[in-house]
Amino acid sequence: MTSRRRFLAALGTTVTGIALPGCGYYxxxxxxRxxxxxxxxxxxxxxxxxxxxTLYTVRSSGMSYDIDTETWVDGAEVVAYDTAHGRERFTEQFDRPAGAVALGDGGAAVALVEADTQSTPVVRFGPDGQMWETTVDGGVEALAVADERVYAVTADGALAVCADGSERWRVDLEPELGSDRGGFGPTVAASAEMVVCWVGGSVVCFDPDGTRRWNRSTVNARRLSIVxxxxxxxxxxxxxxxEGDTGETRWISSDRVASFAVTTDAIYCRISLDVVAFDRSGARQWATSDDSGAGRNRAERDSTDYLDRVAADDRGVFVESDSGLTALATDDGSHRWTVEYDDIKAGPFLVDDGVLVVSExxxxxxxP
Structure with missing residues (x-):
């Protein structure tokens, strides 16, 4: 007997939520999909x-053949795909590698590596391709994209913001690069309301106009997110x-968190081989290794290892497991379904039509 999932996979066609003719299947x-x-x-x-x-993909460096110059070049490549059907939106190739990459609100950006480190080209992309290109003084260590802007942390310890093909403002960061106590390189994240960066052992927050909002020297970060x-x-x-307004600590996880996803009501963390849910105040709600709970299948859950990226919204919690792509219920972590994959290359990502993964x-x- 053929399962309904294998049947649909064999069809190789889009499922829109309308019953297939003659079979009564939803x-x-x-x-x-x-x-x-x-x-x-x-x-x-x-x-x-x-x-x-849009699904954005970036190869920082790779050999390609330039037909115009009839030469091989080593450069970055940005390819975008429509998440409604997977077909390609655009491809952009460069004759220089990318030293920093940002995938964020409204698009993507790359900072291209120049032999002369006095300046760095920064290219901003939207769903239809390249939007603009500008030059930032000095080398670029990290990028963030938000609200049609690109934020760049430079090698000389500054934060620069670019928009519409020009640099709008720049502020010096203190302490400077090189005094990093945490063992991570600089990182930056941005939203329409603020930009935060971690550099030299401090998390620093700025308003969109460059005004310093707060500085926390006791917090380390290898990844920053604003939600x-x-x-x-x-x-x-x-x-x-x-707290975004003050920088005050709301809560700290006592466990080593490998990845996490944030929704309106909860924070879902992958801790070791487990998925653990907290409410937004940090109170623990459930874990996939819990022994009891409404609707939980302990035998199935105890045999599952959760390995990589977590994605979540009101439709469910989605995570790569040792079996493939697994969906959990948001309210109690009970197992909903698993689709077998030998090797998930990227994802899961949440899109309008469902849950997207890239595999072989x-x-x-x-x-969902």
Whole structure:
């Protein structure tokens, strides 16, 4: 007997939520909305992310043949795909590698490596391709994208913001690069309301006009995120949540958090091989290793290891497991469904039509 998921995979067509003619079937969780196998060649891309209705992929460096000059060049490549069906939106190739990459609100950006480090080209992309290019003084260590802007942390310890093809403002960061106590390189995150960067052992927050809002020298971060006006700083010791207005600590995870996802009501963390849910104040709600709970299947959950990126919204919690792509219920962490994959290259990513993963089979969008 053929399962309904294998049946739909064999069809290789889009499932829109309308019953298939004559069979009375409606798609359920984990079923395939669409699959685009031509995207499978993107296994070499170092950075992938979804923003809006676009999947952006970036290869920082790779050899390609320039037909105009009839020469081989080593440069970056940015390829974007429509998340509604997986077909390519655009490809942009460069004759220089990318030293820093940002995938964020409204698009992507790359900082190209120049032999002369006195300045760095920064290119901003939207869903239809390149939007603008400008030059930032000095080398660029980290980038963030938000609200049609690009924020760059420079090698000489400054934060520069660019928009519409020009640099709008620049502020010096204190302490400067090189005094880093945490063992991580600089990182930056931005939203329409603020920009935060970690450099030299401090998390520093600025208003969009460059006014310094606060500085926290006791918080380390290898990754920063801004959600609903709160700052999430992920470091080797765990996850710290800070008030966006003041920088005051809301809560600190006592466990080593590998990845996390934030929704309106909860924070879902992968801790070791477990998924643990907290409310937004830091109170623990459930874990996949819990022994009891409404609707939980302990035998199935105890045999599952959760390995990589977590994604979540009101439709569920989605995470790569040792079996493939697994969906959990938001209220109690009970197992909802698993689709087998041998090797997930990127994702899961949440899109309008479902849950997107990139694997050896290409890009596949599953019903949530």
């Amino acid at each position: 798609p359920g969780g984990g079923d395939i 669409w699959r685009e196998e031509s995207i499978g060649g993107l296994s070499w891309a170092e950075d992938m992310g979804v923003t809006g209705e 609903d006006g709160e700052v999430f700083a992920l470091a080797g010791h765990g996850l710290t949540t800070l 089979q290409g890009a596949t969008c599953h019903v």
